[in-house]
Amino acid sequence: xxxxxxxxLPPSPPGDHCLVPRPELEAVTEKWFEIMVRVxxxxxxYGGVVWHGTYLTWLETARVECLRSIGVDFADLVKLGCDxxxxxxxxxxxxxxxxxxxxxxxxxxxxxxxxxxxxxxxxVCLETGELCVTGKITLVAIxxxxxxxxxxxxxxVQENLLKLRQ
Amino acid sequence: xxxxxxxxLPPSPPGDHCLVPRPELEAVTEKWFEIMVRVxxxxxxYGGVVWHGTYLTWLETARVECLRSIGVDFADLVKLGCDxxxxxxxxxxxxxxxxxxxxxxxxxxxxxxxxxxxxxxxxVCLETGELCVTGKITLVAIxxxxxxxxxxxxxxVQENLLKLRQ
Amino acid sequence: xxxxxxxxLPPSPPGDHCLVPRPELEAVTEKWFEIMVRVxxxxxxYGGVVWHGTYLTWLETARVECLRSIGVDFADLVKLGCDxxxxxxxxxxxxxxxxxxxxxxxxxxxxxxxxxxxxxxxxVCLETGELCVTGKITLVAIxxxxxxxxxxxxxxVQENLLKLRQ
Amino acid sequence: xxxxxxxxLPPSPPGDHCLVPRPELEAVTEKWFEIMVRVxxxxxxYGGVVWHGTYLTWLETARVECLRSIGVDFADLVKLGCDxxxxxxxxxxxxxxxxxxxxxxxxxxxxxxxxxxxxxxxxVCLETGELCVTGKITLVAIxxxxxxxxxxxxxxVQENLLKLRQ
Numbered sequence: 001x002x003x004x005x006x007x008x009l010p011p012s013p014p015g016d017h018c019l020v021p022r023p024e025l026e027a028v029t030e031k032w033f034e035i036m037v038r039v040x041x042x043x044x045x046y047g048g049v050v051w052h053g054t055y056l057t058w059l060e061t062a063r064v065e066c067l068r069s070i071g072v073d074f075a076d077l078v079k080l081g082c083d084x085x086x087x088x089x090x091x092x093x094x095x096x097x098x099x100x101x102x103x104x105x106x107x108x109x110x111x112x113x114x115x116x117x118x119x120x121x122x123x124v125c126l127e128t129g130e131l132c133v134t135g136k137i138t139l140v141a142i143x144x145x146x147x148x149x150x151x152x153x154x155x156x157v158q159e160n161l162l163k164l165r166q
Numbered sequence: 167x168x169x170x171x172x173x174x175l176p177p178s179p180p181g182d183h184c185l186v187p188r189p190e191l192e193a194v195t196e197k198w199f200e201i202m203v204r205v206x207x208x209x210x211x212y213g214g215v216v217w218h219g220t221y222l223t224w225l226e227t228a229r230v231e232c233l234r235s236i237g238v239d240f241a242d243l244v245k246l247g248c249d250x251x252x253x254x255x256x257x258x259x260x261x262x263x264x265x266x267x268x269x270x271x272x273x274x275x276x277x278x279x280x281x282x283x284x285x286x287x288x289x290v291c292l293e294t295g296e297l298c299v300t301g302k303i304t305l306v307a308i309x310x311x312x313x314x315x316x317x318x319x320x321x322x323v324q325e326n327l328l329k330l331r332q
Numbered sequence: 333x334x335x336x337x338x339x340x341l342p343p344s345p346p347g348d349h350c351l352v353p354r355p356e357l358e359a360v361t362e363k364w365f366e367i368m369v370r371v372x373x374x375x376x377x378y379g380g381v382v383w384h385g386t387y388l389t390w391l392e393t394a395r396v397e398c399l400r401s402i403g404v405d406f407a408d409l410v411k412l413g414c415d416x417x418x419x420x421x422x423x424x425x426x427x428x429x430x431x432x433x434x435x436x437x438x439x440x441x442x443x444x445x446x447x448x449x450x451x452x453x454x455x456v457c458l459e460t461g462e463l464c465v466t467g468k469i470t471l472v473a474i475x476x477x478x479x480x481x482x483x484x485x486x487x488x489v490q491e492n493l494l495k496l497r498q
Numbered sequence: 499x500x501x502x503x504x505x506x507l508p509p510s511p512p513g514d515h516c517l518v519p520r521p522e523l524e525a526v527t528e529k530w531f532e533i534m535v536r537v538x539x540x541x542x543x544y545g546g547v548v549w550h551g552t553y554l555t556w557l558e559t560a561r562v563e564c565l566r567s568i569g570v571d572f573a574d575l576v577k578l579g580c581d582x583x584x585x586x587x588x589x590x591x592x593x594x595x596x597x598x599x600x601x602x603x604x605x606x607x608x609x610x611x612x613x614x615x616x617x618x619x620x621x622v623c624l625e626t627g628e629l630c631v632t633g634k635i636t637l638v639a640i641x642x643x644x645x646x647x648x649x650x651x652x653x654x655v656q657e658n659l660l661k662l663r664q
Binding site: 073 | 536537538539540554555558559562563571572573574576596597598599
């Protein structure tokens with residue numbers, strides 16, 4: 001877990017922040033959750049670099065471990081009858097990461113809109129410091145038994161997500 | 167290769183089409199190239215449905231086979247010193263496809279901007295007829311030896327892509 | 333589905349075959365079931381050849397499609413409460429298959445011991461004719477709800493497997 | 499890296515061990531090298547358990563990291579013109595590991611025969627303590643440029659492997 005450099009805003013006058021209405025879709029957190037993965041043979045393709053679909057496995061692991069870090073166990077969630085499939089995926093691939101290099105996978109749950117969780121994603125190459133992949137991924141809470149989107153997040157998720165704001 | 171239903175436009179007056187400037191980024195083709203894949207165990211996750219990253223393997227196969235159908239052999243291209251990595255990926259997941267169902271993967275090379283190839287993508291469930299995944303994927307031609315974006319597409323690619331227009 | 337060259341045995345005298353006790357573990361069939369797969373980028377690793385684990389996906393597809401060809405729908409089987417996990421896997425990798433080449437995946441259900449299904453496997457490169465991978469894979473029928481090995485194969489499987497003998 | 503429980507042998511008389519001819523294929527080491535992996539959605543199949551091919555990715559990571567721990571960097575090795583493909587794979591699947599559980603992947607380089615490296619493999623479920631997968635995997639050193647098996651291991655590999663004996 002690392003604090004990303006916070007964009008510098010002009011200082012608010014004292015007490016003023018109370019007057020500013022909090023935006024509906026404010027950032028849940030400004031913290032990035034990180035995992036590191038060394039690039040193994042099975043991650044690569046003929047080019048000697050990470051195959052573009054491999055990043056999805058790493059981003060998934062980072063999301064699941066981020067949720068765990070705030071007390072949401074993904075396997076328990078599934079047992080409780082709530083799944084969180086990806087409904088939207090938008091990634092940009094800026095630079096390749098090579099066999100043997102180390103990927104730093106950074107995820108941030110940026111917004112919650114009812115049962116939609118929006119994640120920001122960044123993947124950096126540890127050795128070069130270069131930003132290699134960026135993007136957004138949206139999950140939605142569904143009830144797999146009914147095959148329907150849930151009306152609200154399960155309480156265990158809702159309550160724990162609030163911790164991210166603090 | 168199948169012709170998708172073409173949107174019906176009112177007929178142009180004779181000769182009129184010459185006056186209309188062709189947009190720079192016109193559709194390369196209105197044809198969709200299709201492959202079919204039955205959902206196997208290794209495509210699924212704990213939910214019994216296709217894992218969201220699996221679709222990237224099918225879309226890649228469809229692109230490679232589409233290129234082959236117009237005379238561009240991907241492996242030859244790589245040997246010639248031209249690679250076509252994904253630089254942009256935007257997918258929406260509308261509905262799940264289940265173990266044993268059949269996915270119809272439809273790709274269309276929509277635009278060519280110098281060395282960028284934009285593909286439209288649709289994945290339909292054969293059994294239900296439902297549209298399950300849609301999106302755009304952009305490839306860019308690079309020279310792997312130099313690690314740089316190419317100035318122009320290799321002639322073999324350029325010439326064959328023109329066939330798609332006819 | 334293709335007939336492999338059958339080993340030549342001396343002809344039995346008429347009626348004699350009744351006297352020869354059928355071995356418990358006789359070959360279910362001498363036919364090989366085949367699928368073909370072109371090697372795509374996501375199948376390869378940094379060496380430009382098929383990553384060794386990729387073959388497991390192809391062999392699985394071949395087994396599932398072989399079962400389908402004799403009337404056993406794998407997804408239906410799972411719904412009926414019977415799963416067929418791999419319990420034993422022994423593969424030898426003789427030669428690599430490269431990006432763009434075509435793999436011919438040949439599977440043969442060789443033996444049935446109660447609820448154990450033994451498969452022979454061969455993977456040949458279509459372009460070179462070389463035998464690239466050989467091996468055995470054993471499946472066992474389990475009841476996932478109980479987490480136990482079944483006492484006997486479900487009738488639908490048992491009856492259809494008998495067809496392979498004819 | 500953990501010491502596995504060593505089988506208890508009766509103590510040798512002093513000096514006696516010099517008389518006993520060292521077996522050609524003695525164990526390189528009795529130490530097991532371990533990594534841990536939490537089971538993520540992309541590791542599972544429709545059954546909610548780890549798909550049988552997923553284990554190959556974990557075992558590969560464990561081998562690569564084991565080699566790194568003794569000073570052999572796999573990516574450097576490839577750059578030097580030595581690859582170590584899998585030529586033999588024999589795995590037994592005893593029990594399934596479920597979504598959310600933790601796999602302890604244990605590998606041990608057991609034997610070196612010229613350019614063949616034989617690895618023992620064990621995968622244990624951390625939560626249940628059960629042994630889930632066991633088996634052997636053999637790598638062989640090849641020169642990818644020539645497409646041939648090497649006559650001897652590169653010195654960097656040979657020397658570092660000797661450290662495992664100490």
